[in-house]
Amino acid sequence: MSNRINVLFVCSKNQWRSxxxxxxxxxxxxxxxxxxxxARSAKQTIHAVDLAWADLVLVMEDKHRHRLLADYPGETRFLPIEVLHIPDDYQFMDSELVEFIRVATEPFIDSYQSKEPPIP
Structure with missing residues (x-):
């Protein structure tokens, strides 16, 4: 198996979904x-260092992707940012939310893992 992938999950307030x-x-x-x-009121607000760490960014809604692209144009230029399309309708660890996350996330992890590693 290849090296572990650094996956950054992003929502608005970092309260329930991410x-x-x-x-x-x-x-x-x-x-x-x-x-x-x-959001500025997020429990853990995103910073450039988080984007530098990430190999793959998975956001919950289109608005999160647009926000990252607008606020961090340099850091996101070559960074894969994928939208999971999960609305803010769930509490932390809600069983339906967990299932949506798994179903939406797995194809992106599988796809990323199947890519050839970059040549150093």
Missing amino acids: PTAEAVYRDDPRVSVRSRGT
């Missing part, structure tokens, strides 16, 4: 995970 995704994938041997929020 922390749930981080918890779901915390012990997955394929990935290292973090979660952040785009």
Whole structure:
């Protein structure tokens, strides 16, 4: 198996969706995970260092992707940012949210892992 992928999950307030995704994938041997929020009031606000760490960014809604591209144009220039299309309708670790996260996330992890590693 290839090296672990650094996956950054992003929502607005880093309260329910992205922390749930981080918890779901915390012990997955394929990935290292973090979660952040785009809002100033987020529990853990996203910073450029988070984007530099990430190999793959998975955002919950289109607005999060647009926000990252607008606020961090240099850091996101070559960074894959994918939208999971998960609305803000769930509490932390809600069973339906966990299922949506797994179904939406797995294709991106599988796709990223199947790519050839970059030549140093």
